[in-house]
Amino acid sequence: AQTVTQSQPEMSVQEAETVTLSCTYDTSENNYYLFWYKQPPSRQMILVIRQEAYKQQNATENRFSVNFQKAAKSFSLKISDSQLGDTAMYFCAFLHNNAGNMLTFGGGTRLMVKP
Amino acid sequence: DVKVTQSSRYLVKRTGEKVFLECVQDMDHENMFWYRQDPGLGLRLIYFSYDVKMKEKGDIPEGYSVSREKKERFSLILESASTNQTSMYLCASSLGGHGQGSPYEQYFGPGTRLTVT
Numbered sequence: 001a002q003t004v005t006q007s008q009p010e011m012s013v014q015e016a017e018t019v020t021l022s023c024t025y026d027t028s029e030n031n032y033y034l035f036w037y038k039q040p041p042s043r044q045m046i047l048v049i050r051q052e053a054y055k056q057q058n059a060t061e062n063r064f065s066v067n068f069q070k071a072a073k074s075f076s077l078k079i080s081d082s083q084l085g086d087t088a089m090y091f092c093a094f095l096h097n098n099a100g101n102m103l104t105f106g107g108g109t110r111l112m113v114k115p
Numbered sequence: 116d117v118k119v120t121q122s123s124r125y126l127v128k129r130t131g132e133k134v135f136l137e138c139v140q141d142m143d144h145e146n147m148f149w150y151r152q153d154p155g156l157g158l159r160l161i162y163f164s165y166d167v168k169m170k171e172k173g174d175i176p177e178g179y180s181v182s183r184e185k186k187e188r189f190s191l192i193l194e195s196a197s198t199n200q201t202s203m204y205l206c207a208s209s210l211g212g213h214g215q216g217s218p219y220e221q222y223f224g225p226g227t228r229l230t231v232t
Contacts, residue, residue, distance in 0.1 A: 009155065035220075045205065045223035091157055101146055101165075101209055102173070103221060105157035 002027045004094050006106035013082045014114050020067075021077045021109045023092030033095040034068070034075045035103070040088040048090070051075065082113045118142070119224040121206055127230045134193040136227050138206030145210060147189035148221065149173075149181060152203040164189055196231045203228050 122137035160173030
């Protein structure tokens with residue numbers, strides 16, 4: 001069974017600084033997808049960034065980027081120029097490519113951006 | 116924009132009651148999902164459906180059932196609510212059919228915080 005581990009339950013960062021959230025996963029699949037989701041205090045979960053395992057290039061979306069290390073099964077999220085609106089729970093998720101698009105989530109990291 | 120709505124933001128029920136949580140999506144998505152979210156455990160999949168009247172068990176189906184009579188609506192049913200079912204329940208939907216392996220994004224509803232007393 002696939003597992004996803006986020007080892008940092010809580011983190012904080014000063015506004016405008018950079019923070020990295022860690023995620024590791026375990027799978028025997030070769031083709032799969034990884035996601036970072038954000039859940040602000042209002043609770044609506046939204047997608048931050050997506051990475052296809054067959055792509056070597058790391059995904060980026062504006063201030064958000066990932067460091068995808070396939071051999072190490074690591075998928076960290078870097079947030080640059082942190083903003084107060086980045087305060088949220090962040091979930092790493094693994095998509096089962098051959099199982100009806102099921103997602104397995106990590107336990108989450110609560111990020112607090114301080115002014 | 117995709118919109119996923121859930122019938123209630125907050126719900127308080129008594130032990131033994133039958134509870135219905137409703138979810139509706141407006142983007143003609145094939146896949147729909149029910150998760151529960153608990154601190155430190157992330158989101159855990161209860162059930163999912165890849166078509167009308169089709170359902171598959173997730174990781175924690177015990178104590179729950181689901182119904183999908185129409186494509187846009189996916190209901191989660193607690194036949195006899197218990198205190199250990201107090202949790203946040205999230206519904207999600209995505210494109211793609213069963214076994215296609217399409218990496219479509221899941222769109223989430225706002226969640227229902229259920230308290231069973």
